[in-house]
Amino acid sequence: MASPCVQDVTFSECENSHAGKLCLQLNCNSDCVHILRSMVAVMTVRADMDELQGNRVAIAVDEVYANIAAHAYEGSPGRVEFETEIICHDGKNRELVFNFRDYAAVRWTGSLEGVTTEVPDVETLCPGGIGLKLICSVADYCEHEILDDGNRWQIGFVI
Amino acid sequence: MRETDMTLQFELENQEEGTALLRVTGDITIHTSPRLREQLKPLLSAQMKEVQVALDGVNFMDSSGIATLVEGLQWGRLTGGRFVLSGLRDNVRDIFSLAKLDMVFEIVDSTV
Numbered sequence: 001m002a003s004p005c006v007q008d009v010t011f012s013e014c015e016n017s018h019a020g021k022l023c024l025q026l027n028c029n030s031d032c033v034h035i036l037r038s039m040v041a042v043m044t045v046r047a048d049m050d051e052l053q054g055n056r057v058a059i060a061v062d063e064v065y066a067n068i069a070a071h072a073y074e075g076s077p078g079r080v081e082f083e084t085e086i087i088c089h090d091g092k093n094r095e096l097v098f099n100f101r102d103y104a105a106v107r108w109t110g111s112l113e114g115v116t117t118e119v120p121d122v123e124t125l126c127p128g129g130i131g132l133k134l135i136c137s138v139a140d141y142c143e144h145e146i147l148d149d150g151n152r153w154q155i156g157f158v159i
Numbered sequence: 160m161r162e163t164d165m166t167l168q169f170e171l172e173n174q175e176e177g178t179a180l181l182r183v184t185g186d187i188t189i190h191t192s193p194r195l196r197e198q199l200k201p202l203l204s205a206q207m208k209e210v211q212v213a214l215d216g217v218n219f220m221d222s223s224g225i226a227t228l229v230e231g232l233q234w235g236r237l238t239g240g241r242f243v244l245s246g247l248r249d250n251v252r253d254i255f256s257l258a259k260l261d262m263v264f265e266i267v268d269s270t271v
Contacts, residue, residue: 058219063221063222066221120260120262125232125233125263130258134257
């Protein structure tokens with residue numbers, strides 16, 4: 001059984017505000033996905049998203065997290081900082097943003113450029129790569145940056 | 160608000176010789192999908208003609224769950240067996256549709 005995975009939860013700024021930010025540090029294990037899902041549920045409600053939209057956001061967040069767990073930390077526990085907020089641009093346009101920061105020795109070297117959302121070829125469809133396809137299908141944008149001591153991911157949804 | 164289901168439950172019905180129906184209940188995530196694979200793998204044999212996975216009880220599925228089901232799709236392609244998904248809820252159907260996987264899997268509304 002994995003050890004408790006939540007290391008720190010911070011409710012910063014105005015937690016009663018729609019512009020509030022939620023932050024979390026996890027000891028990355030696959031059984032922590034439900035914790036992220038709770039935070040996603042809070043933020044998608046704050047963003048006035050319906051259940052279907054909320055489910056899409058949850059999928060994208062799950063997939064980024066799973067990518068870090070499986071490929072950056074390669075199944076071993078490791079530190080992940082997770083932060084989510086609703087950003088208001090010029091008082092009108094809003095974005096729901098999720099940031100992930102890991103400190104893995106393995107840098108993710110995949111590419112988001114070649115990920116297509118075309119109909120998969122049944123002859124060549126394989127289990128790998130479906131997560132990235134889902135992220136790119138549901139998020140308005142997804143960015144990945146290799147850092148000196150890990151990786152940073154950001155996904156965003158226009159509200 | 161729905162709570163996250165961290166467990167998966169299975170019910171296997173052998174309908175007639177060479178066919179199987181696997182009912183799945185719970186959320187299929189990176190944490191739970193290995194259990195789905197454990198249940199599904201023995202069914203994907205040369206002796207089987209048809210394997211149906213009933214997903215009426217699944218409200219959330221991520222790519223690890225889809226990847227497991229892709230193995231069923233591959234089995235069908237290699238052996239000529241029929242691999243069917245049934246009873247997809249709106250949330251799950253939406254994800255299949257977004258990834259255009261509804262065009263490669265055989266999906267039916269309810270168990271056949």
